[in-house]
Amino acid sequence: MPSAEPAAVALTDVQHSYGNVVAVGTITLTLPAGEFLVLVGASGCGKSTLLRLIAGFEEPTAGAVRAGGVPPRPGRGAGMVFQQPRLLPWRTVGGNIELALRYAGVPAQARRARVAELLARVGLYDVADRRVWQISGGQQQRVAIARAIAVDNPLLLLDEPFAALDALTRERLQEDLRRVSHEAGRTCVFVTHSVDEAVFLGSRIVVLSSRPGRIVLDLPVNLPRAGITPDELRGLPEYAALRAQVGHAVRAAAA
Template sequence: MDLALRYAGVPREERARRVPELLERVGLHNVAHRRIWQISGGQQQRVAIARALASDNPLLLLDEPFAALDALTRERLQEDLRLVSERTGRTSVFVTHSVEEAVFLGSRVVVLTKRPGRIALDLDIPLPRTGLEPDELRALPEYAALRATVSQAVRAAAD
């Protein structure tokens, strides 16, 4: 984590402050002293997410970042990623096989077909990005309708 911040040009004093904050953000404050090979695969995935969040790049590329996580941690990190995007204005390109995740995190969802990969669906997600708690957002009828649309496209693209 420190290395990612060092490459981003963050001064040593600020790195010492930000590393614990980033580890706390991904729920790993208690493993800061361990080496990467001493933690589980899910914890390693969270470290990778924290490293990605450490830099101030305007674009965040994520390929199945929550796949190895338990459901509660996945949901918490999805909410955190949504807040980070909202606060920083970062654009995220997020690859996932989860319809729920795509609709929750996306402002636009693109579904690809099997080989050769072609666009089966390109859908704007016009859900509110602010003012709602995650559970309120997930309870909206529009949310359910968008999930159904994306789910149908995924099933059709798999055929």
């Protein structure tokens, strides 16, 4: 009988310290493929540290991290979106995405069509030839998302990507990200301080305690997604109940 496919992400008894400071307590967590996990908690609880461990930017002090059954390596198997877009200002919008495709070995003749497809997917149909400084901050963050999904990596990691944006742009990008992640079929791990953002985006929410971060709530989100607008979704009684439950857990964990 064939063995089961490995989990998209598996953390086993993971701990992480910076010198004498323990940032992450003992955490065991498994993500199946296609899940949209949101990590939420107060500042300093270890959310971003966990994301860096999953990305392979750091190694755990104790325990094991696996992505697709193997230890993660930076730039391999995962796309990353940071709080700031981190685009190259001397390249065009399309050039930033094309560079990721070139590093991934996509043939030159296929890159232009792929760039156009990716920009259309994030709602930017006509900006490929613009410079980064010629588009808004929200548009830049959409380009960063397009760049992260340009390569066919199974995992998408997002570290508070909308925190610096105004409320209207943030809501629009939340809708874009939910649509794009569903279309791409990626496993997503998203870090945020926002309870509403966690409930709106996640298929699963994990709340971390104050430092050292430990899991205090691991909650599946079973809200209707198809055939419903964002305003209708946020107006559902079960949405409000989930938001209240997660908010209470976050406040209690930070106390």
